[in-house]
Amino acid sequence: SINHTGPTQESFAFQRPRVGDAPLPVRSHYKKGRIRGFLKKSFVVISMVGMVGLVFAYSQGLTDTWASAAWDKALAISVNSGFALESIKAEGQEKTPEGAILEVLGITEGDALFGMDMTALSARVEALPWVSRAVVSRELPATIKVYVVEREPFARWQINGELVLVDETAAVIRGAKTADYAHLPFVVGPGAPEAASALFNLLATTPELSKKVVAAVRVGQRRWDLEFDNGMRLKLPEQGDTYGEAEAWAAFINLTEEKDLMALDVAEADLRLPDRIIMRLTPEGQKAFENNDQGT
Secondary structure, eight states: OEEEOOOOOOOOOOOOOOOOOOOOOOOOOOOHHHHHHHHHHHHHHHHHHHHHHHHHHTOTTSOHHHHHHHHHHHHHHHHHTTOBOOEEEEESOSSSOHHHHHHHHOOOTTOBGGGOOHHHHHHHHHTSTTEEEEEEEEETTTEEEEEEEEOOOOEEEEETTEEEEEOTTOOEETTOOGGGGTTSOEEESTTHHHHHHHHHHHHTTSHHHHTTEEEEEEETTTEEEEEETTSOEEEOOOOOSSOOHHHHHHHHHHHHHHHOGGGSOEEEEEOOSTTOOEEEEOHHHHHHHHTTSSOO
């Protein structure tokens, strides 16, 4: 056992979710009363492993079968010396079930600690959906310690009709319940997660306006269309040498402040060209414009 130590059309703020700290190296700690016994056992195992290494170095002509048998014997000696698995400690997991960690580790009580590949065990744990990074280490004499850093949901991503959660690295968090994260930005289309971080940084400069955004659609993996809670769509340009989404967003902010654009019956504002803004009115807005009830 382990010892613990489809999107709703709501507005949201494009705030960068807090990303977990990188895992710290796992270090072993021992009580003073156990140091002497531990050192004695360690001396036995170190001497044994060193002897096996010397034998192997001078046995190039021996078969692989003999070498394997020698290693098995060495592991048996280590187990008899007390270096056999008795417990597993896991830290850092919240969304990852303990049973899933145990299952992917594939180790059982009584296994030789020195026969385990820590790199391989870490990779197994990192293959779990919520795990971003894992460090598996030996805590001698009889414990395996697992330190887990889980992924932080960054956005909801719709791709090919499927809605999934992604973290800031664009990794999909399989099996996560998207309904629990309706407050996160909603992005659509191929390449959207990879480009989302830069967009979110830009929109976060104007929180009040960004709260009105309900979706960000990646177009041709080159640029963004933003959809607002009033139904308006804003077409941002792809990045050029002198004009890009930052300049277009600044122009949109100015237009919104000067003309109260969000209150007008505008279906679409196209800012893809640096020298002009093209707007398309809603049917109601077009009718009002024709009747001179609304200026532009």
